[in-house]
Amino acid sequence: xxxxxxxxxxxxxxxxxxxxxxxxxxxxxxxxxxxxxxxxxxxxxxxxxxxxxxxxxxxxxxxxxxxxxxxxxxxxxxxxxxxxxxxxxxxxxxxxxxxxxxxxxxxxxxxxxxxxxxxxxxxxxxxxxxxxxxxxxxxxxxxxxxxxxxxxxxxxxxxxxxxxxxxxxxxxxxxxxxxxxxxxxxxxxxxxxxxxxxxxxxxxxxxxxxxxxxxxxxxxxxxxxxxxxxxxxxxxxxxxxxxxxxxxxxxxxxxxxxxxxxxxxxxxxxxxxxxxxxxxxxxxxxxxxxxxxxxxxxxxxxxxxxxxxxxxxxxxxxxxxxxxxxxxxxxxxxxxxxxxxxxxxxxxxxxxxxxxxxxxxxxxxxxxxxxxxxxxxxxxxxxxxxxxxxxxxxxxxxxxxxxxxxxxxxxxx
Ligand code: HSE
Numbered sequence: 001x002x003x004x005x006x007x008x009x010x011x012x013x014x015x016x017x018x019x020x021x022x023x024x025x026x027x028x029x030x031x032x033x034x035x036x037x038x039x040x041x042x043x044x045x046x047x048x049x050x051x052x053x054x055x056x057x058x059x060x061x062x063x064x065x066x067x068x069x070x071x072x073x074x075x076x077x078x079x080x081x082x083x084x085x086x087x088x089x090x091x092x093x094x095x096x097x098x099x100x101x102x103x104x105x106x107x108x109x110x111x112x113x114x115x116x117x118x119x120x121x122x123x124x125x126x127x128x129x130x131x132x133x134x135x136x137x138x139x140x141x142x143x144x145x146x147x148x149x150x151x152x153x154x155x156x157x158x159x160x161x162x163x164x165x166x167x168x169x170x171x172x173x174x175x176x177x178x179x180x181x182x183x184x185x186x187x188x189x190x191x192x193x194x195x196x197x198x199x200x201x202x203x204x205x206x207x208x209x210x211x212x213x214x215x216x217x218x219x220x221x222x223x224x225x226x227x228x229x230x231x232x233x234x235x236x237x238x239x240x241x242x243x244x245x246x247x248x249x250x251x252x253x254x255x256x257x258x259x260x261x262x263x264x265x266x267x268x269x270x271x272x273x274x275x276x277x278x279x280x281x282x283x284x285x286x287x288x289x290x291x292x293x294x295x296x297x298x299x300x301x302x303x304x305x306x307x308x309x310x311x312x313x314x315x316x317x318x319x320x321x322x323x324x325x326x327x328x329x330x331x332x333x334x335x336x337x338x339x340x341x342x343x344x345x346x347x348x349x350x351x352x353x354x355x356x357x358x359x360x361x362x363x364x365x366x367x368x369x370x371x372x373x374x375x376x377x378x379x380x381x382x383x384x385x386x387x388x389x390x391x392x393x394x395x396x397x398x399x400x401x402x403x404x405x406x407x408x409x410x411x412x413x
Contacts, residue, residue, distance in 0.1 A: 001034045002313045005062040007084055008075030009042040009051060012098050012125070015302030016072050017051050020309075027306060031313035038068055059084050063091045070312045072305055073097040082106050089113045089121060094316075096308035098125035098301050104199035108212045111323040118319045122308035127200040128153065128277050130300025131293040132307060137207045138322035144283035146208045150246040153200040155275035155296035156184045156191040157223050157243045161260075162273040165231045165240065171224060183275055183296065193222035194243060194258040201245035201256060204279070207322075209249065211329035213256075218245075219334035220258040230408055232368040233342065233377050238265040241410065242272070255332045262342055262412035335386030340412040342366070342379050347404025349376040355402060359395040360388075379412060 004020075006013045020027060020035055028034040039062050040054040059080070062068055071088045073095055075081045081102050085095050090113060097103065102110075103123045114121035124134045128151075137146075152158050156178055163174035175192065178184035190196045202215035223243050234241050239262045247256035263270045268290050272278040277295025282288055294300035311320065341360075345352045356363055356378055363378035371377075380388070392409070399405055 001036050002031070002069050002316065003038040003065075003067045004035050004070040004072065004309060005039040005041065005068045006037060006072045006074065007041040007059065007062070007081075008073065009040050009044070009046065009055075010074065010076070011298045012301050012305070013040070013042070013072065013074035014049075014051070015298035016074060016305045019299060019302045019306045021050070023306070027310060031310045033313060035070070035309055035313060038065070059087065063087045063093075068093060069316055070094045070096065070309050072309065073099055073102070074305065075099070076101070078102060078105055085110060085121070086113060089117055089119055092117050092119055094119045094122070094312035096122045096124070096305050096312060098123075098305055100126040100196065100199045100203060102126075104202050104215045107203065107206065108324065108326050112326065115319055118317070120312055120315065120320050121323070122312060123203070124308045125301045125304035127203050128279060128291065129155065129293070129295035129297065130303050131277055131279065131291050131295065132304065133204070133279050133291050134207060135307065135311070136291060137204070141281070141283060141286070144286055146249070146281055146283045148246070148248040148282035149201075149204055149208065149279065150244050150269060151197075151201065151204070151279040152242055152269055152272050152277050153197045153245050153279070153295065154191055154194075154243060155277060155294075156188065157194075157197070158272065158277070158295070159183050159275045160192070161223060161226065161241055161243065164226065164228055165234070168228055168231070170228045171226060192224050194220040195222075197243060197245045198258045201247060201258060205247050205254060205256060205329070206324040209254065209329050210324050211327045212324055213254065213329055213331065217331040218256045218258060221260065223260050225408075226260050226410070227408060229344070229371055230410060232370050233344070233366050234262050236368040237262065237366060237379070239263055239412070240265075240270045242269055244269065253332055254329050255337055257334050257337055259411050261339070262410050264413050267413065333386075335384065335389070337385045338382055339385070340380055340382050341388055342377070342408075342410045342412045343406060344375055344377045344408040345399060345404050346373065346375045346407045347399065347402065348374055351402045352376055352399055352404040355395065355398045355404070359391045359398065375407065
């Protein structure tokens, strides 16, 4: 029997407790011994809850109990998650976390602390929710050279974009529904501004390259400016609008960004709807592979935590070498990224079409019958982000002089 503890008895923590009870036999068989929760740490009390008698309010009870070998961190945030996790690792306990903010900010240090103390810092649940992508990277694809990754890594925003697309809702309506269903937090900033996707992308790239990737270097835009009308054009083009985190590696140089993107129908990410996540990888021997599943939610995320606990139990006295070192891999400036650009311009089409062509070169005109009001929509050829930004400044000035204005710009494959 291995004794464990759960720090944070919210949605995910209580999910871990449930998964360990419900799948007790399967988990014991996989781990080679039973996993028993000895403590649950939370500030609150939970009268009548199955975890009631395990509750403690002081982290030192866990840290100082040598019987506890595996600790789960499901508190979220950096404080006190960071000092608590570090203390557990220093006390020689394995830690499994679902906390991507913690992994993105302190992963390098916590991996090193784990190594030093011959234990493991595991974070399968931090990225892709229940999708086993971290273990896939360090085990199944360990012999592959990965050159590109594109992912839908945030369930909340994917749900919102799916609602806007299917039901014609605007962003605020769809966000309210996501909040009602418990997908989006009361303060949805981290999800809708793309920060959550950005952190997950940085974790994946660090796993792939073995080097530290600073999420703050990744150019990030969220979905708050996506408009209901954009989906009419996307549909006319046979495309979908998705918040993607994408990165590519070419001769050791890392390009990455998080942006709402019009993806083509033939891209497997196009059909990934609702709260699902998907990660598309390009690697040199396997080619294209995709990993799809529930990217958020209580039991899917808890399932990924339980998988880490099994791995820790199977390597109780051993450090499993995976993760990344403190060597840093810088992200190239977003100006060098290349894509197409979709633009909507309000104004008389005959007044603005010449300006669009002169500033952006040959553009494909896009029409969507249902769009009301005088406006013109075009898709550029593929161009560098830096060149587009320069052209955009000139375009804005010339359009304004002609009584027209840009109402939307979206990147496109
Ligand atoms: N807020 C996150 C999402 C939770 O919606 O994907 C899972 O990381």
